[in-house]
Amino acid sequence: MIKIYNTLTSKKEEFAPITPGAVKMYACGVTVYDYSHLGHARGAVVFDVIQRYFRRKGFRVTYVRNFTDVDDKIINRAKEEGTTAAEVAQKYIQAYQEDMARLGVSRADVEPRATGHIKEMVEVIKGLIEKGHAYVVDGNVFFRVASFAGYGKLSKRNLEDMQAGARVEVDERKNDPLDFALWKASKPGEPAWDSPWGPGRPGWHIECTAMGFKHLGETFDIHAGGKDLIFPHHENEIAQSEAFSGKRFVNYWLHNGFVNINQEKMSKSLGNFFTIREILDQYDAEIVRLFLLSTHYRSPIDFSDGNLKDARAGLDRFYTMKEGIKNYLAGKMPPAVRPEQVIEGADRPLYEKILNLRTVFEEAMDDDFNTAFAIGLIYDLVRDVNKFIAEVEGKREDAAYIILSAAADAFDNVGKTLGIFLRDPEEWFKAARLGEGKVSLPMEKIEEYIHLRNEARARKDWAEADRIRLVLDEAGVALYDRSGGTVWKPK
RNA sequence: GGCGGCGUAGCCAAGUGGCUAAGGCAGAGGUCUGCAAAACCUUCAUUCAUCGGUUCAAAUCCGAUCGCCGCCUCCA
Structure with a gap:
């Protein structure tokens, strides 16, 4: 109630x-x-x-x-x-x-x-x-x-x-x-x-x-x-x-x-x-929205650059996780098994917690629309999901699929009510942040540099690789070498 | 002057009688990495403006003090 x-x-x-x-x-x-x-x-x-x-x-x-x-x-x-x-x-x-x-x-x-x-x-x-x-x-x-x-x-x-x-x-x-x-x-x-x-x-x-x-x-x-x-x-x-x-x-x-x-x-x-x-x-609209919802609606909220930057960091964190989920699920088919058959004991609490997000979210919102607490619950689960992703190598694929797709659904479900966390990670990192005018190179040029750098890395020419990293860094682009390839994000 | 509200770690911010005071940012150490970053792990308030009181028990209730803000005029 x-x-x-x-x-x-x-x-x-x-x-x-x-x-x-x-x-x-x-x-x-x-x-x-x-x-x-x-x-x-x-x-x-x-x-x-x-x-x-x-x-x-x-x-x-x-x-x-x-x-x-x-x-x-x-x-x-x-x-x-x-x-x-x-x-x-x-x-x-x-x-x-x-x-x-x-x-x-x-x-x-x-x-x-x-x-x-x-x-x-x-x-x-x-x-x-x-x-x-x-x-x-x-x-x-x-x-x-x-x-x-x-x-x-x-x-x-x-x-x-x-x-x-x-x-x-x-x-x-x-x-x-x-x-x-x-x-x-x-x-x-x-x-x-x-x-x-x-x-x-x-x-x-x-x-x-x-x-x-x-x-x-x-x-x-x-x-x-x-x-x-x-x-x-x-x-x-x-x-x-x-x-x-x-x-x-x-x-x-x-x-x-x-x-x-x-x-x-x-x-x-x-x-x-x-x-x-x-x-x-x-600032991207989603940053502003998260900022406004991070404090209970009856309390004063202080507008400052630092607070908006905190909100941006929070969204970076969220979308990094969402990207991790997306990358894992990409190209895999939903397994035709029941969750309880394949999810191992150690992962059960996480799965329960994911399924429970809607409930605890509603408990927070039922209490005079406590969006600040609700967002805290979301970030608490983000950490758990990140931990799972970090350790996913040794897991059963069908179980991991079920857990991560359940997580994606749960975050989406609560995100719809808050009107945040709903975008594609790619869009967040590129379009949204590019829109802030912090990157001074066109996307094609960035991709080209990344390609050149990866060629350099392949021949272990670290000096050249670092030089390209620095060029992009000065253009406001940060590079991350992931197992699936190099991704870039606005700084 | 009248009325209302607030004061929780370096910063932001939940918590309004009882488990270890959520969560995030920043910081420190570690794992990982060609270097990085991210992520993860550990660490980070014996204490909730101050002082008294009530209670078996208070950040949470009561009183006083200090500080800040808002409304009393158009204001979201």
């Missing part, structure tokens, strides 16, 4: 879906006014793995991830660029989709846009006014926070604390500084939609309520987002949603930790961010 840390209760809880066998999940997407940065990537990757994991466990998942495509920042950006808000939004939605595709993030089942749900938002706002939870001032509509008894239950703060600490200039039209805008009257030239209160545009929080209601219902299982959304965004969502429906809005609130740089939050306002595409120009 899956246990999830719920921000609302500050505890890990057993996941009990509203509808047995189904998960209704909403993740706050991005405001599309600029390229997304690594912090956005973290949430996307983490919640992608979580929704994949639910599917793996047999749940019917409806995953909604929205785009905020109307907002002050989009309007400002449009002004700066002399274009329209709609064009700005379209451009960065496109860019986001490209970034996500490169990171291997699956498409959500529904990817709604705020501007496509104005009607739904207006309906919710109307209902809130009728129920006395909202009021109209000069074409603006504000939510009356004091009218909702549970306000503060998600972010664990009470109204007095917040008023004491209020340090923003207060919109004079609000009855109370904590009240927030549901609908904003548009200024001339701004995007505007007709409403009972005059032309305007929605406030930020109302979109998630309206889109969540429409695509998932008035109560759904999971609502996810970055920790910085807890207050005020998610707190406000709860207030307006529950005030409107009279029902519990969301059962489990999940919040991912930040990506830090030098122990500081990566953010637009600090200017210390790297866009996803900048990072992907330097």
Whole structure:
């Protein structure tokens, strides 16, 4: 059974879906006014793995991830660029989709846009006014926070604390500084939609309520987002949603930790961010994905060159093993024997451990999606499999075949949920790493040098062999003489 | 000021009451190798920021102290 840390209760809880066998999940997407940065990537990757994991466990998942495509920042950006808000939004939605595709993030089942749900938002706002939870001032509509008894239950703060600490200039039209805008009257030239209160545009929080209601219902299982959304965004969502429906809005609130740089939050306002595409120009997407999954999703993760290099080293290690498996299995046929007939006693524990990987992986993931631990389990098995490969000479071929193909299957199986470890080793070592621009020779030239070097080695001309090794080394190519021949990898 | 979180080896990082504190990187020694690399083996925290307390038993619970971070304003 899956246990999830719920921000609302500050505890890990057993996941009990509203509808047995189904998960209704909403993740706050991005405001599309600029390229997304690594912090956005973290949430996307983490919640992608979580929704994949639910599917793996047999749940019917409806995953909604929205785009905020109307907002002050989009309007400002449009002004700066002399274009329209709609064009700005379209451009960065496109860019986001490209970034996500490169990171291997699956498409959500529904990817709604705020501007496509104005009607739904207006309906919710109307209902809130009728129920006395909202009021109209000069074409603006504000939510009356004091009218909702549970306000503060998600972010664990009470109204007095917040008023004491209020340090923003207060919109004079609000009855109370904590009240927030549901609908904003548009200024001339701004995007505007007709409403009972005059032309305007929605406030930020109302979109998630309206889109969540429409695509998932008035109560759904999971609502996810970055920790910085807890207050005020998610707190406000709860207030307006529950005030409107009279029902519990969301059962489990999940919040991912930040990506830090030098122990500081990566953010637009600090200017210390790297866009996803900048990072992907330097590091293969799989490195980034492994890096993001190597820390539990609720903890902060520090972005640094060293940490990305660690992730790369991990992938080198994994794919070296995968290459070893592949080389062994190449050209051999699956034996028509039962595993228990041919696997010798000494290898039984390894075989059991391989078959057990799926189970222990799921135990780790069941515990609040502990990808870091799950990856540790994978590397633990990598070492065992490498040991087996190192000693495979003396083994029965049919038994070795069964063990190694079972290992390949097991790694593949868990890799699919994480979205890593799935490539062909050859592709990893060559295409992926070549893509980082570290090798300054074309592949054909490299192969030619290797051929020349092996001729030199055949006549025991070690000086020439070493000279060629050095030439390739300077071009960023490392050579390894294996029993099956010489292979090369980017340094 | 209010609220929340974190502090585990040189580095990254699991572990939240009880077997030997996962896993990776880096380091040291070894096997292998024409030389290398990879891989494998051995080694690498008597100790979990500090100090007290609770308990038969704590990195894990409680209190205090120090340090760091986040939210309270748009923020994944």
